Amino acid sequence: MTQADGKLPIVVLISGNGSNLQALIDAAQQDGRFVIRGVISNRSDAAGLARANDAHIPTRVIEHTQFADRAAFDEALAREIDSFEPGLVVLAGFMRILTSDFVNHYAGRMINIHPSLLPAFQGLHTHRRALEAGVSEHGASVHFVTDELDGGPVVAQVRVAVRADDSESVLAERVLQREHELLPQVVNWFAEGTLQLRDHTVWLHGSPITAPVQC
Structure with a gap:
């Protein structure tokens, strides 16, 4: 789904400060291949x-x-998303666990940015856990x-070196700066049609990838 100008319409979900959203806004304004149709938050x-x-x-x-359960919230969320007709x-920092029905509704057309080198440190408090684990690289x-x-x-993925004197907040900020580069790049790939998900396999530039691209 594209607009008349050939740009991909997207919807961004957030829960907090929105610095990755800002990176997307800036990229869209600087000749990005996408346009942000709407921004939805679960927190006022x-x-x-x-x-x-x-x-x-x-x-x-x-x-x-305001909803009785997770499924009711997800139904309302999906209605709002679909009203923008996104591709x-x-x-981008959306802090809700989503139901299977919701995820399947957007299969192959929903991405998330996570502050770790997946599959390491899934879930919350990734920077703290990286420091506690004594890893040399994070991202x-x-x-x-x-x-x-x-x-x-x-x-x-993007990678940063973990320094001996890093605190959780310092490491988080250094990773976040790289996130601002990574997320718009991936969205542009999808908008260009060069990124696809086929049968649980990522395809980029016409070929399946066997490992995450290092940016």
Whole structure:
């Protein structure tokens, strides 16, 4: 699905500050191959909503606390997403575990950015866990979303060295700066039609990849 100008419409889901959203906004404004149709948050106090408003992007808030269960929330979320008719859904710091029905509805057209070198450190507190584990490298991954938490096929990664004097916050900031490069790159690949998910295998530039692309 593309617009008349050939750009891919996307919807971005956020829960917090939205710095990866900002990276997407900047990339879209700098001749990116995609346009952000809408930004949806499950938190009304998410600072990223102001970033979207400043860029004149429509926003929606669907408070997960207002729903009886996860399935009801996901149904409402899907309705809002589909109202924008996106070709791709991007999870950019969206802190909700999604139901299988929701994930399957967007199979092959939903990606997530995760702050670790997957499959290492799935879930939360990745920077703290990386420091506790004493790894020499840390980073971030973009993957297609499946019903396995942070377990979908990984497209690409960025790596940073872990320094002896790193704190959790310092390491997190260094990884985040690289995330801002990684996420727009992957979205542009998808928008160009060079990135696809076929039978749980990532295809890039017409060939299956056997390992995540290192960016």
